[in-house]
Amino acid sequence: MNVLWIYAHPEARSLNGALRDEGLRTLTGLGHRHRQSDLYAMGWNAVVDHADFDQDPDTRLVVGAESKRAYESGGLSADIRREHEKIDWADTIVFQFPLWWFGMPAILKGWFDRVFVKGFAYGVREPNGRTARYGAGTLAGKRAMIIVTAGGGESAFSPRGINGDLDELLFPIQHGTFWYAGLTVLPPLAVFGADRLSEADYEAAAEALRERLQTLDDTPAIAYRKQNTGDYDDDHVLLPDRAAGQRGLSVHRVPQA
């Protein structure tokens, strides 16, 4: 298996750095190939701008249209094209980051903003003319998984915890980005209380990580609903008889037996 590991933490001498090293060692031991995008080490530019598209800075920037033109003409900047080449190579993409303000660090958000351009990750059509997204698209067949550390304790991220349920906090990433672009989404691995792990806590986290990597092939994916297979109406609203009477982000999962 080919695994691309996207790492978004400023400090290698950290819990995240230790888990990253453990993860890459484990993949090697399992006989998988891996490549890495260590965003801080690469000095990754997080900010979408004219330069991404080889566009005259005096021209009005319409990001979607301009990104599609540059993607199709080979005019995207070299750093973006290198990430596309890594994604093309990968079967599975791991995104590892600390939860900052209940989301990704800006350097990782900027990876999606700049790399997931129109034509590459969205804005394509199926043969029947429907827009290919949410379970379909150019990245379909590849898998994505989040590894996230959080300072807060697990209870605060539970279904009635004050921070919000972790799965719902990650919805814009897992559903709105991964699934939107066609990626199959594996459940996240979360390490809570990250600022005060004991050695035993760290060992438990490393063991959980190893187990997730050993079972990459078998772990059931999150069963998000597809857009174009009959669950949604033409306005992209869930049909009344699906998750009948319910609302909230969880309605977008297929109920499991």
Place this chain on the structure above:
Amino acid sequence: MNVLWIYAHPEARSLNGALRDEGLRTLTGLGHRHRQSDLYAMGWNAVVDHADFDQDPDTRLVVGAESKRAYESGGLSADIRREHEKIDWADTIVFQFPLWWFGMPAILKGWFDRVFVKGFAYGVREPNGRTARYGAGTLAGKRAMIIVTAGGGESAFSPRGINGDLDELLFPIQHGTFWYAGLTVLPPLAVFGADRLSEADYEAAAEALRERLQTLDDTPAIAYRKQNTGDYDDDHVLLPDRAAGQRGLSVHRVPQA
């Protein structure tokens, strides 16, 4: 009233640029003072790093601890201190951005990552020793409001729309960031179908914006629950008799009569 307007779009000649200009004109007409952080125009650095904290790059970076030390000693970088000074001045902060991958553009996420440091926006205690957050904290008394544009249509962001309910997509920002830091949260103003507005659509959006700015004082805030006033247990889980039997992000609002 003193209004700080944080603008995070790369192109002034855009729907967002036109709405920003309309908004600032309206504030002036109402007799309010305003200041702006036009993040692209400022060349805002989105990425947390040693340099934020005047720290030797060879020292291990522990972001929370280091940011608090630098904040308290006056050692934060000048661009961060300028934003703190603007926030101190403001009664209300408006955050305007296009929804990219169901979240903020990286340049704005990096504004929160770098400006909302420990000691300034979190990590402070109430006199009784409890951590001041979610409805309490150093920024309490100030208000925040999102103005967001989205390419998709309104139905796709409705409570059962495929993108997820807009209020729940914004939960990490409105609840996990604004409310966490003590800010009072005004309902967002959203403009849907942003890539294909007619002139009449634009006029309607501009009118909605003017109305929201005229009623800044009177608009009821989102009634998120406070952490430290009896709704949550000591593990920060909502008490069973609040929103009994329910789960999902909406349980963190006080039910309205």
